[in-house]
Amino acid sequence: GNISSEKGTLNSELPNMENLVDFKYEDEINNCTAAENESVTLKKHDGAAFLQKSEQEATLNGLWDEINFIRKSYNEELEQMNLYVKDVTAITEVDNRQDFEMNAILETLKAQYDDIIKHSRVETHTLYQRKYEELVTSANCYGDNIRNTKAKIQEMKTNIPRFRNEIENLKQQGLSTECNWRLLN
Secondary structure, three states, X not given: OHHHHHHHHHXXXXXXXXXXXXXXXXXXXXXXXXXXXXXXXXXXXHHHHHHHHHHXXXXXXXXXXXXXXXXXXXXXXXXXXXXXHHHHHHHHHHOHHHHHHHHHHHHHHHHHHHHHHHHHHHHHHHHHHHHHHHHHHHXXXXXXXXXXXXXXXXXXXXXXXXXXXXXXXHHHHHHHHHHHHHHHO
């Protein structure tokens, strides 16, 4: 009698156990598939972030080229202006009657021109410094995004074998329950 009642109890529990194993098995397969899909999506985002970073580096290099070109042009213009000022100074010094007055005018003009050049240099430097800092900040942000994405991918890679092991354990539990049930029949 005791074995029969135990067999009856096991027979009544078998469909519930089979449903539970099937549900857990399907759930683990769905989790594994979702993790693999998210891994693929993260790899795509990683590639896009890398391309965006490369484009920003190219833009930054272009800005540096432009800065260097402007500096060179600026220095050449300054040299030309200095030559012009020297020429004007030399011509005015020939005329002794207006020497003092002309030198004062030239010194005033030269001081005004030097102020304009200094102000323009500061503005140009400030503008390009700000653009450079914005690009560096943006590049750092993309670098952080890439690192975060890689960390998520690595986490998923470590979870996939664990999910597979859990699925295998559930399969084994299901087979073990089925064997016990058959032995009792």
